[in-house]
Amino acid sequence: MNRRTHKKASDVFSEHEPFIGRKVSFAEVFPTIQTITVKVQEGDSWNPIEFGERIYSKDEFGEYINCHNDICYKGGFSIGQILRKMVETKQTVFETSVGCQGFEGSPNGRKKDRICLHQFKVSVHIVFKN
Secondary structure (H helix, E strand, C coil): CCHHHCCCHHHHHHHCCCCCCCCCCHHHHCCCEEEEEEEEEEECCCCCCCCCEEEECCCCCCCEEECCCCCEECCEEEHHHHHHHHHHHCCCEEEEEEECCCEEECCCCCCEEEECCCEEEEEEEEEECC
16 A cells, blocks of 8 residues: 555545535635744654654645655644634744544545554744734
8 A cells, every 4th residue: 555545634625625615725715824834743652753844834735734644544634723723813823733633544444443643743833914
């Protein structure tokens, strides 16, 4: 099995239309954000920074940031949920740790062996427009 056979959270999200509304660009969803930096360290309980640190800017991510566990299905976490909360409260810096929402199993997600053990340390810095 390889990474291509296991869909990640962003793959599943992009395949479906929202129940309410429509998918739009980052600028349309967050018009008050001038710049944003999202730093993510990913690993598991044995090696918390196994995949190093990834840094994303405004146009380099969508609703989800994906898990890099090759056998994880629907893996990753919702960065969109974090950003909506930050914008609502005008918060400029936020740090958290979140677990992967996916699970290890068959490529199409029919068989679930166990939850994915990957964790994400997330740091978000936002500069709002005046």
